[in-house]
Amino acid sequence: MDRKTAEKNLSLPLSALKGVGQRRSALLEKLGLRTVEDMLYLFPRRYEDRRSVKKITELVPGAPAVVYATVCGVDVRPLPGRGRRLITCRLSDGSGFLDAVWFNRRGLENTLAKDTPVALYGTPSLRSSVFEMTEPEFEVVKDKGEKSPFAGIVPVYPSTEGLPQKWFRGIARALVEQYHNQAEEELPSCLIEKNALMPISRAIYEMHMPESPESWKEARRRLAYGELFTLQLTLAASRKERAESSAVLLKRGALFEAMTASLPFSLTASQRRVIDEIFADGASGRPISRLIQGDVGSGKTLVAIAFAAGLCDSGAQCAVLAPTEVLAEQLHAQTAKYLAPLGVGCALIKSQLPARERRAVLSGAADGSLSVVTGTQALLSDEIKFKNLGAVIIDEQQRFGVRQRARLLKSGAKPHLIMMSATPIPRTMALTLYGDLDISVIEDKPAGRAPVETRIIGRDQLAKLLRFIAAEILSGGRVYWICPRVEEDDGSDLPAAVKRFEWLEKKLPPVKMSLIHGQMESADKEAAIAGFRSGLSQLLVGTTVLEVGVDVPEATVIVIESPERYGLSQLHQLRGRVGRGTRRGLCVLLSLLPEDNERLRIFASTNDGFEIAKADLELRGAGEITGTAQHGLARFRVADLQKDYLLAETARDDAREFLEKEGLEALPCAMREKIAAMRAEELS
Numbered sequence: 001m002d003r004k005t006a007e008k009n010l011s012l013p014l015s016a017l018k019g020v021g022q023r024r025s026a027l028l029e030k031l032g033l034r035t036v037e038d039m040l041y042l043f044p045r046r047y048e049d050r051r052s053v054k055k056i057t058e059l060v061p062g063a064p065a066v067v068y069a070t071v072c073g074v075d076v077r078p079l080p081g082r083g084r085r086l087i088t089c090r091l092s093d094g095s096g097f098l099d100a101v102w103f104n105r106r107g108l109e110n111t112l113a114k115d116t117p118v119a120l121y122g123t124p125s126l127r128s129s130v131f132e133m134t135e136p137e138f139e140v141v142k143d144k145g146e147k148s149p150f151a152g153i154v155p156v157y158p159s160t161e162g163l164p165q166k167w168f169r170g171i172a173r174a175l176v177e178q179y180h181n182q183a184e185e186e187l188p189s190c191l192i193e194k195n196a197l198m199p200i201s202r203a204i205y206e207m208h209m210p211e212s213p214e215s216w217k218e219a220r221r222r223l224a225y226g227e228l229f230t231l232q233l234t235l236a237a238s239r240k241e242r243a244e245s246s247a248v249l250l251k252r253g254a255l256f257e258a259m260t261a262s263l264p265f266s267l268t269a270s271q272r273r274v275i276d277e278i279f280a281d282g283a284s285g286r287p288i289s290r291l292i293q294g295d296v297g298s299g300k301t302l303v304a305i306a307f308a309a310g311l312c313d314s315g316a317q318c319a320v321l322a323p324t325e326v327l328a329e330q331l332h333a334q335t336a337k338y339l340a341p342l343g344v345g346c347a348l349i350k351s352q353l354p355a356r357e358r359r360a361v362l363s364g365a366a367d368g369s370l371s372v373v374t375g376t377q378a379l380l381s382d383e384i385k386f387k388n389l390g391a392v393i394i395d396e397q398q399r400f401g402v403r404q405r406a407r408l409l410k411s412g413a414k415p416h417l418i419m420m421s422a423t424p425i426p427r428t429m430a431l432t433l434y435g436d437l438d439i440s441v442i443e444d445k446p447a448g449r450a451p452v453e454t455r456i457i458g459r460d461q462l463a464k465l466l467r468f469i470a471a472e473i474l475s476g477g478r479v480y481w482i483c484p485r486v487e488e489d490d491g492s493d494l495p496a497a498v499k500r501f502e503w504l505e506k507k508l509p510p511v512k513m514s515l516i517h518g519q520m521e522s523a524d525k526e527a528a529i530a531g532f533r534s535g536l537s538q539l540l541v542g543t544t545v546l547e548v549g550v551d552v553p554e555a556t557v558i559v560i561e562s563p564e565r566y567g568l569s570q571l572h573q574l575r576g577r578v579g580r581g582t583r584r585g586l587c588v589l590l591s592l593l594p595e596d597n598e599r600l601r602i603f604a605s606t607n608d609g610f611e612i613a614k615a616d617l618e619l620r621g622a623g624e625i626t627g628t629a630q631h632g633l634a635r636f637r638v639a640d641l642q643k644d645y646l647l648a649e650t651a652r653d654d655a656r657e658f659l660e661k662e663g664l665e666a667l668p669c670a671m672r673e674k675i676a677a678m679r680a681e682e683l684s
Ligand code: ADP
Pocket: 265, 266, 267, 268, 271, 294, 295, 296, 297, 298, 299, 300, 301, 302, 422, 446, 447, 549, 551, 553, 580
């Protein structure tokens, strides 16, 4: 079959198929399934191993099995409650009797007429010496003798309400059998050979209807490799393109020297090394594309400011992007603190800026009088044009999608890109996820920081906690109190920041408090943070808007309510709000399950962000913690960066080598189109 016909067949809408009515095709669409091809690539969530076929007398209570038997009779009994009933079907296979029990199913007794041959799958139990299966799956066996797909390794699909698993399985099976051969091979044959992969059509077939666990593993490896290779090739292509373009030369000029000399402390060895790496990189005339990883509080901001100073030395402009307004505000305050006295124009752009101020920032960016512009997504609006954008700095990059970062890059010639992330991930994984970036790691923290101590307590210790907080504040400390949500969810008893604030005001009358949450006007948020920063208020009650980046060195204690709701890396970020000065920091987890919580205990036992990220990876998977859940490029169906990291490394090496030796043009059509689409999306 030629490519065109195959393409046409695979893009056949599911609604055009027999047996898929309007209602069901709408439900399929909800699952993102529109065409035959979508269905081929929707892989089972798990499998049921139904290879164990047993005679009734061979059944073992508790061990799931398939039984072939004929119906002896059906008994229907009403149960209390409208329309509720119990259907019991007695079956025999000559060796013994089995009772199958279902609830409610309308019309089932008609399907199970006397002498109907059926196949059943379920878990047997023994009830007054007769085997019984509750709600077994079953199928009327039409052609005896034919090897029924019922008793093999059976796929279980992610189902939505209204789409019965059995029906879904039937459709999937029919489509896979008819169309799998038309799936187009996307990998170059040299790589299929080199890595001993099965052809794509075989892999698709095996994923849906595996012959054995071993062949399924091979199919999975084939598909995961394909996904990883596609991602790596896209990253490698971006990398190559950057390496072939030029950018503003970065140098240590007067501004850089003056800025570093003005610091009230000396840079840590790591900070100095990373700054060296950046400047060595930027002296090559190629655009920098570098990720700076460092634990919370390791001082990433200063590295970024030093970079910005060097960039201004070359007369170029710098855009600084933060995920929240609170953080943008703070970043702007810091850049302005170090750079404005040196005559560098710094400004903040945000959504609720008065029109006049906004115009001033826009014109300053356009005429070049502003050198450093900081903001949130607002910076990404097409309205803002830079005269000579030389670099983009992205703080807390794990919070951003790839697309956003690319949009900014489009606006200048070829700006340098510096990204900062406080979610440290293992180096191999970082290389795989961010294959187009160079990576610098800040390993140490500024001297004199005592590790933050973490304590897990229960509600019964609230009174004691309040006494402790009062004493802490009396001796000059400042306290964050983090609540999960602002308003109480319908029915749930989650504590609300607003309520907690009112409650605390009553309990600790002499303490000055402020409140911050997502639904407040941004001016009020700023006022709350500013008050806490200056010491006007000593207790700041808030939500996770405080999660990333907020830097108030005088803060000593953070109380986190319902910590079980957060990922460990997120908790670590929150904990990183304290222990930033010289006073010892304390993190109190106010838990509903203080005793029985292994996860929190792991967290409390270490202050090492890498360790925590590792534990988090195991608990939640890579996508969640690296922000790659929204990483448009890494929408994997099969691959898992943690499980498949060796495969990912192979794919990365293969991709780079292929690009070097053969080039994108040598790829099979299907892959070339896929990569073009991905890169277009990245740049749109
Ligand atoms: P993060 O890496 O979490 O973004 P920050 O850049 O916010 O950390 O730095 C945390 C705190 O440490 C800030 O108050 C900053 O001024 C301070 N700091 C940064 N570098 C040093 C240093 N070399 N010596 C002492 N304090 C530093």
